[in-house]
Amino acid sequence: MTTGNFTSEQLELEESILVFPQFDALDAVELGEIAMEMGLDRSLPIAIEVRMGEWIVFHASLPGSTMDNDRWIARKARVVLATGHSTMYERVKAEEEGVDWYTHYNRPEEMHAIHGGGLPINIAGGGLEGILLISGLPQVEDHLLGVEIMTEFLARAGEN
Secondary structure: OOOOOOHEEEHHHHHHHEOOOOHHHHHHHHHHHHHHHHHHHHHOOOOEEEEOOEEEEEEOOOOOOOOOHHHHHHHHOOOOHHHOOOHHHOOOOOOOHHHOHHHOOOOOOOOOOOOOOOEEEEOOOOOOEEEOOOOOOOHHHHHHHHHHHHHHHHHHHHHH
């Protein structure tokens, strides 16, 4: 299965756990730097973006990534902005419900992508504050890397 045997319940729980105490532009840059460090250390051919709403606060295209990754990132970002959920959650939920996500939500596929790698950055008591976007790996790996990056950021924030 291309969705890593996730369930929508698991992915929703994951979103409820990966909650940031706060999130500002400096945090967005730090999150992006963690992602870039991991990507470079592992020689991953990825593009990384951290957004606050529509604002692109951090972007890096690592060796092996292409302009096409930027198009995927933009499409994934629109899904998270529209729904407040990860792109992997939206894909799995649509599969569980047996619906075509694009038709069901009246969102054109050329502008939206329910492929893993778009993760909401939620803050405690405040909801969606930003988006972490990864593109370049198979979708399950994009998603899992995003979770790992967010977990590392939160671990470092807890040390301060």
